[in-house]
Amino acid sequence: MTADSAAGAVRVLVVDDQELVREGIASLLGIQPGITVIGAVPDGRQAVEAAVAHHPDVVLMDVRMPVMDGVTAVAELADRAPHCKVIMLTTFDDDEYVGRALGAGAIGYLLKNLPSAELAAAVRLAHAGVAQLDAAVARRLAAGLSRPAPPAPAPAPALSALTERETDVLRLIATGSTNREIAGRLFLSEGTVKNHISRVLSRLGLRDRTHAAIYARDHGLL
Numbered sequence: 001m002t003a004d005s006a007a008g009a010v011r012v013l014v015v016d017d018q019e020l021v022r023e024g025i026a027s028l029l030g031i032q033p034g035i036t037v038i039g040a041v042p043d044g045r046q047a048v049e050a051a052v053a054h055h056p057d058v059v060l061m062d063v064r065m066p067v068m069d070g071v072t073a074v075a076e077l078a079d080r081a082p083h084c085k086v087i088m089l090t091t092f093d094d095d096e097y098v099g100r101a102l103g104a105g106a107i108g109y110l111l112k113n114l115p116s117a118e119l120a121a122a123v124r125l126a127h128a129g130v131a132q133l134d135a136a137v138a139r140r141l142a143a144g145l146s147r148p149a150p151p152a153p154a155p156a157p158a159l160s161a162l163t164e165r166e167t168d169v170l171r172l173i174a175t176g177s178t179n180r181e182i183a184g185r186l187f188l189s190e191g192t193v194k195n196h197i198s199r200v201l202s203r204l205g206l207r208d209r210t211h212a213a214i215y216a217r218d219h220g221l222l
Contacts, residue, residue, distance in 0.1 A: 044073025174216035
């Protein structure tokens with residue numbers, strides 16, 4: 001089914017480094033009503049490029065991939081293609097990956113063992129803005145929330161190198177806010193926000209905004 005023959009359908013991009021899995025998911029979704037698969041790519045870098053070029057509504061993103069991993073790609077998509085809703089679709093049932101993916105801006109975290117009809121339903125729900133978690137993952141997170149929270153870690157000494165405004169920017173990065181959203185919240189231009197982010201990464205010795213989000217979470221800024 002082509003995009004031209006599926007006006008109003010949910011446009012989906014499939015991202016997985018295993019060709020057989022990638023093409024299989026694309027084929028299964030392609031026959032589902034109301035869904036058009038606009039592409040299938042093998043890594044996060046190509047996912048970002050394809051999303052910017054072709055404007056999918058939903059991206060199904062694997063977690064562990066070469067060139068650029070799924071979590072890093074989610075963070076880049078939040079900046080460059082904020083219209084996309086990203087569902088992590090993976091075999092890795094790992095709480096750390098779940099936290100990082102959701103912190104970077106993913107709307108869902110599902111495992112690859114679900115039936116094709118349920119995956120199609122998940123795509124439609126994501127397009128509607130409904131967050132989703134694999135049932136086992138959700139139960140573990142709920143169990144964790146029911147336990148008393150440990151004391152918040154003391155701010156790391158390196159945080160003292162940030163200005164108050166840079167700390168505000170770091171905190172908003174950790175919530176998954178895009179540069180545009182940060183600019184709106186802090187009444188700044190997007191260019192100024194980018195400058196603040198560059199200084200935050202440099203002063204804290206961090207590689208990218210995904211690591212900045214993890215750093216903020218780990219050091220009590222959320």
